[in-house]
Amino acid sequence: MSKEITSRAADYSQWYNDLVLKGELADYSAVRGCMVIKPYGYALWENMRDALDKMFKDTGHVNAYFPLFVPKSLFEAEEKNAEGFAKECAIVTHYRLKTDPNNKGKLMVDPEAKLEEELIVRPTSEAIIWNTYKGWIQSYRDLPLLINQWANVVRWEMRTRLFLRTAEFLWQEGHTAHATKAEAIEETEKMLHVYADFVENWMAVPVIKGVKSANERFAGAEDTYCIEALMQDGKALQAGTSHFLGQNFAKAFDVKFSNKENQLDYVWATSWGVSTRLVGALVMAHSDDQGLILPPRIAPLQVVIVPIYKGDEQKAMIGTKADAIIKELKALGIRVKYDDNENTRPGWKFAEYEMKGVPVRLALGARDIEKNEIEVARRDTKEKRVVSLDGIAQYVESLLKDIQQYMYNKALVYRDEHITKADSWDEFVKLLDEKGGFISAHWDGTGETEDAIKEKTKATIRCIPLNNEPEAGQCILTGKPSTQRVLFARAY
Amino acid sequence: MSKEITSRAADYSQWYNDLVLKGELADYSAVRGCMVIKPYGYALWENMRDALDKMFKDTGHVNAYFPLFVPKSLFEAEEKNAEGFAKECAIVTHYRLKTDPNNKGKLMVDPEAKLEEELIVRPTSEAIIWNTYKGWIQSYRDLPLLINQWANVVRWEMRTRLFLRTAEFLWQEGHTAHATKAEAIEETEKMLHVYADFVENWMAVPVIKGVKSANERFAGAEDTYCIEALMQDGKALQAGTSHFLGQNFAKAFDVKFSNKENQLDYVWATSWGVSTRLVGALVMAHSDDQGLILPPRIAPLQVVIVPIYKGDEQKAMIGTKADAIIKELKALGIRVKYDDNENTRPGWKFAEYEMKGVPVRLALGARDIEKNEIEVARRDTKEKRVVSLDGIAQYVESLLKDIQQYMYNKALVYRDEHITKADSWDEFVKLLDEKGGFISAHWDGTGETEDAIKEKTKATIRCIPLNNEPEAGQCILTGKPSTQRVLFARAY
Numbered sequence: 015m016s017k018e019i020t021s022r023a024a025d026y027s028q029w030y031n032d033l034v035l036k037g038e039l040a041d042y043s044a045v046r047g048c049m050v051i052k053p054y055g056y057a058l059w060e061n062m063r064d065a066l067d068k069m070f071k072d073t074g075h076v077n078a079y080f081p082l083f084v085p086k087s088l089f090e091a092e093e094k095n096a097e098g099f100a101k102e103c104a105i106v107t108h109y110r111l112k113t114d115p116n117n118k119g120k121l122m123v124d125p126e127a128k129l130e131e132e133l134i135v136r137p138t139s140e141a142i143i144w145n146t147y148k149g150w151i152q153s154y155r156d157l158p159l160l161i162n163q164w165a166n167v168v169r170w171e172m173r174t175r176l177f178l179r180t181a182e183f184l185w186q187e188g189h190t191a192h193a194t195k196a197e198a199i200e201e202t203e204k205m206l207h208v209y210a211d212f213v214e215n216w217m218a219v220p221v222i223k224g225v226k227s228a229n230e231r232f233a234g235a236e237d238t239y240c241i242e243a244l245m246q247d248g249k250a251l252q253a254g255t256s257h258f259l260g261q262n263f264a265k266a267f268d269v270k271f272s273n274k275e276n277q278l279d280y281v282w283a284t285s286w287g288v289s290t291r292l293v294g295a296l297v298m299a300h301s302d303d304q305g306l307i308l309p310p311r312i313a314p315l316q317v318v319i320v321p322i323y324k325g326d327e328q329k330a331m332i333g334t335k336a337d338a339i340i341k342e343l344k345a346l347g348i349r350v351k352y353d354d355n356e357n358t359r360p361g362w363k364f365a366e367y368e369m370k371g372v373p374v375r376l377a378l379g380a381r382d383i384e385k386n387e388i389e390v391a392r393r394d395t396k397e398k399r400v401v402s403l404d405g406i407a408q409y410v411e412s413l414l415k416d417i418q419q420y421m422y423n424k425a426l427v428y429r430d431e432h433i434t435k436a437d438s439w440d441e442f443v444k445l446l447d448e449k450g451g452f453i454s455a456h457w458d459g460t461g462e463t464e465d466a467i468k469e470k471t472k473a474t475i476r477c478i479p480l481n482n483e484p485e486a487g488q489c490i491l492t493g494k495p496s497t498q499r500v501l502f503a504r505a506y
Numbered sequence: 507m508s509k510e511i512t513s514r515a516a517d518y519s520q521w522y523n524d525l526v527l528k529g530e531l532a533d534y535s536a537v538r539g540c541m542v543i544k545p546y547g548y549a550l551w552e553n554m555r556d557a558l559d560k561m562f563k564d565t566g567h568v569n570a571y572f573p574l575f576v577p578k579s580l581f582e583a584e585e586k587n588a589e590g591f592a593k594e595c596a597i598v599t600h601y602r603l604k605t606d607p608n609n610k611g612k613l614m615v616d617p618e619a620k621l622e623e624e625l626i627v628r629p630t631s632e633a634i635i636w637n638t639y640k641g642w643i644q645s646y647r648d649l650p651l652l653i654n655q656w657a658n659v660v661r662w663e664m665r666t667r668l669f670l671r672t673a674e675f676l677w678q679e680g681h682t683a684h685a686t687k688a689e690a691i692e693e694t695e696k697m698l699h700v701y702a703d704f705v706e707n708w709m710a711v712p713v714i715k716g717v718k719s720a721n722e723r724f725a726g727a728e729d730t731y732c733i734e735a736l737m738q739d740g741k742a743l744q745a746g747t748s749h750f751l752g753q754n755f756a757k758a759f760d761v762k763f764s765n766k767e768n769q770l771d772y773v774w775a776t777s778w779g780v781s782t783r784l785v786g787a788l789v790m791a792h793s794d795d796q797g798l799i800l801p802p803r804i805a806p807l808q809v810v811i812v813p814i815y816k817g818d819e820q821k822a823m824i825g826t827k828a829d830a831i832i833k834e835l836k837a838l839g840i841r842v843k844y845d846d847n848e849n850t851r852p853g854w855k856f857a858e859y860e861m862k863g864v865p866v867r868l869a870l871g872a873r874d875i876e877k878n879e880i881e882v883a884r885r886d887t888k889e890k891r892v893v894s895l896d897g898i899a900q901y902v903e904s905l906l907k908d909i910q911q912y913m914y915n916k917a918l919v920y921r922d923e924h925i926t927k928a929d930s931w932d933e934f935v936k937l938l939d940e941k942g943g944f945i946s947a948h949w950d951g952t953g954e955t956e957d958a959i960k961e962k963t964k965a966t967i968r969c970i971p972l973n974n975e976p977e978a979g980q981c982i983l984t985g986k987p988s989t990q991r992v993l994f995a996r997a998y
Contacts, residue, residue, distance in 0.1 A: 041638065041641070041642075043572070043573050043634070043638060044573075044577055044580055044634065044637050044638075045573040045575045045576070045577060045625065045634070048573035048574070048575060049573075050570065050571070050572050050573065050638050051570055051571040052570055053568035053569065053570045053653060055570075056568070056569050056570045056571055057568065057569070059571075060569065076545035076548070076549065077545065077548050077549070077552065078542065078543055078544055078545045078547075078548045079542070079543040079548055079551075079676065080535070080542050081535050081536075081537040081540035081541075081542065081674055082540070082627075082658055082660065082674050083537045083540060083596075083674070084537070085536055085537060086603075086613060088536055089603075089613070090611070090612055090613045093611060096603075096613060100602070100603040100604065100605075100613055101602050101603070101604075102601075102602070103601065103602060103603050104575075104598045104600075104601055104625070105598060105599065105600040105601070105602075105603065105615055106596045106597060106598050106599075106627065107597065107598075107599045107600065107615065108596075108597040108599065109594075109595065109596055109597070109662040110592070110593050110594070110595060110597075110662065111578075111581075111588075111592040111593070111595050111597065111626070112592065112593075113592075119582070119585060120582055121578060121581070121582045121588060121592055123597055123599065123624055132615055133537065133596070134603070135574075135598065135627075142535070142536065142537070145536050146533065146535060146536075146542050149533070150533075155849065161545060165658075166574055166657075166658065168574065170601040170602065182573055182574050182575070184571065357647065
């Protein structure tokens with residue numbers, strides 16, 4: 015095997031990079047901080063996108079597409095939002111190249127083609143969208159607007175990591191407009207639940223739903239709801255956010271509507287998004303030292319069949335049997351591949367599909383067919399079992415469901431074992447350094463304390479869980495009174 | 507009706523804009539030359555994208571995603587390609603904004619955040635992709651690479667039109683790599699046929715398949731194949747192109763592979779693309795003075811049911827019957843909407859769905875139900891018919907197929923009536939001015955003559971049809987000998 019990967023124990027970060035590169039999910043590119051999403055990684059993203067897209071449509075949303083560029087004057091209209099993203103903006107200043115007179119065959123930016131107003135490559139689309147909504151909304155009859163966009167965005171990051179933090183990434187951003195505050199908050203919460211449903215039931219990654227502290231809010235939001243997942247190294251990862259934007263953008267872009275009483279009021283807004291970052295979360299939540307482990311519901315390939323044969327006669331016989339199995343599996347909607355490539359041996363194939371995280375591997379030999387049997391191997395537990403060929407398709411279908419559930423349960427057990435209460439500063443620091451995971455602790459509710467904790471430990475408040483139980487206590491850092499515990503963690 | 511549109515006869519160009527805006531396909535944006543694709547227009551594009559995507563996958567292609575930005579040094583590597591796009595490039599020069607010290611609340615480009623190397627916003631992705639392929643291709647075993655990308659691209663156009671020519675547009679671009687010239691040419695032609703199949707059988711727009719003259723070739727291609735469609739004003743529209751790129755990009759990016767004989771050779775390339783421009787073609791090919799006419803296979807909504815009632819009792823009864831019909835239609839995979847909105851009257855609804863080009867409208871009243879009947883109206887011919895409610899779903903299913911075929915046939919008759927032979931210059935000019943359409947004429951084969959004809963008449967060679975019959979003749983402009991006719995037209 016040429017494709018050895020670093021173990022988690024040796025270097026978790028390198029293990030992750032190895033998985034992404036050798037699992038053929040993505041590759042580095044010639045553009046600083048930007049990655050290439052390879053076909054296998056993109057197929058995974060397509061499955062995630064399609065599942066989410068259906069959930070959005072089932073909850074009444076429609077897709078649209080808004081421009082990539084945001085004129086600077088629009089970008090700066092909502093001040094907090096602008097301030098939050100100003101330091102990470104790619105900026106288009108010119109619209110033409112010309113031949114470089116001093117450098118044969120080379121091009122240079124044409125200084126005469128300078129834009130009157132610079133264009134920001136969207137880091138998020140509230141500004142351009144709310145400027146557009148102004149023309150679409152006059153009356154309560156035009157509301158709600160429930161629009162989603164699948165797009166690329168750019169945030170200039172100094173330190174990048176494949177999928178987790180890249181200068182350009184793919185995402186969806188929902189932008190909704192409502193007549194009342196209550197309705198906008200309801201939408202914000204609804205989409206949080208949609209995200210949680212997707213991440214838990216499709217990605218098999220348990221999440222904690224909560225709201226962010228003021229420090230961690232989206233720039234321009236009144237409230238940011240989030241789902242937080244736990245990776246195998248005990249660090250948290252924000253898997254999706256849903257923002258209640260109040261009337262901030264409506265005021266910045268002067269978007270008013272006449273309500274049923276014929277009075278003018280500013281429109282209420284939400285926005286919510288998940289990105290290709292989820293692919294990174296998926297990799298880190300489930301995989302092992304042999305490669306990726308992908309949950310069946312979104313795995314590009316759910317089943318691979320590898321023939322074990324000597325000579326053309328055996329190969330033909332196995333091929334015929336495999337065809338019949340494939341037909342049955344496909345009839346059940348299962349994504350299956352038959353790999354009879356002659357350039358590689360079965361052992362190499364086994365390692366390759368293990369690396370790629372294909373949930374179920376079937377190995378079929380001539381003697382198996384004689385015995386009316388087949389070898390079934392699960393990727394997640396590595397368990398192998400010889401089963402009857404009778405009803406094999408139904409067996410595999412049921413196994414894929416078991417694997418999906420097993421992966422979720424395993425991640426849930428790990429996650430629940432890694433939510434620990436801390437009641438003193440020393441305990442807090444020790445838990446962070448030695449155990450990791452979420453630490454449930456009292457906090458005095460101020461941004462200053464949160465900043466101080468972050469500076470001392472690199473841990474941040476991941477969220478204040480929804481339906482948190484009130485509990486009187488003392489802030490672990492300042493000792494000041496607190497009314498509830500919040501969840502801290504080091505995070506991606 | 508507030509939504510009146512300009513007639514084709516009065517102003518074809520304004521008619522088109524009216525349809526796009528009032529049919530709610532797209533809207534202008536605050537960004538020069540960029541449009542907003544509205545939900546109805548985007549749903550149409552999604553149907554087109556999904557159909558094409560399936561055709562690409564069925565022919566062995568996979569999707570991937572490459573960076574939005576192309577560093578200038580890569581962009582200029584293939585000189586012809588670079589030269590062809592240099593004048594229409596949006597260029598990122600800075601990566602940060604900062605507070606403007608002289609202008610409270612405003613931002614300015616931070617001069618200290620200037621990029622060492624400028625980034626071009628991709629106008630097409632050959633450069634970034636072939637630079638990536640270099641790392642992926644070593645041996646003939648790595649070939650062919652059959653990759654497609656769905657993405658946004660930017661080409662800075664001075665004069666823009668909704669869908670037809672916008673600074674940013676959505677498209678797909680296939681980029682394939684092959685071991686032999688023959689295989690690359692085969693791929694180029696295969697994808698041309700895929701495009702023709704899609705445009706004819708899904709969009710109901712007949713096309714002529716051909717190759718471009720050297721003047722009209724894609725910058726960096728050895729040969730450009732195209733499909734050309736005819737709009738109702740007699741102007742042609744290039745609906746898709748497929749390029750045989752030879753070894754140009756492999757040489758520019760030094761992409762070699764060892765062949766079966768273990769010799770190093772440059773890789774052969776193709777690229778092919780269609781864009782949101784197709785939405786413009788669809789609008790102009792079929793619609794009329796009352797609004798859009800969309801072909802059933804890609805219409806976002808195929809059937810609308812409008813209840814005609816007085817009072818709640820009738821409304822409830824009609825609603826129950828409509829539910830049953832909708833259930834049957836959905837079971838047949840038909841996209842249907844029931845519009846019982848009380849804020850608008852049936853007449854308004856009829857006009858609205860006519861504007862939006864919904865292929866079939868069903869009107870259902872209390873008396874219809876008594877008589878076990880329903881009124882069925884086709885959008886394309888405006889024909890209305892009262893039919894039995896028994897088997898209504900099957901009737902509608904069959905009608906949708908008829909409409910699809912009828913729309914294609916109608917466009918085909920128009921197109922075929924507008925391919926005219928011209929054997930003299932006077933005849934050529936007269937046909938262009940008075941009849942329009944494609945003009946089949948002899949041409950001496952030189953770029954100079956083609957340029958001269960374009961300058962005199964604004965007509966260009968749209969293509970040299972595939973399987974063109976050889977025919978000796980004389981160039982209509984220069985009188986020099988010619989071996990075949992080619993198709994000229996004024997074009998979008």
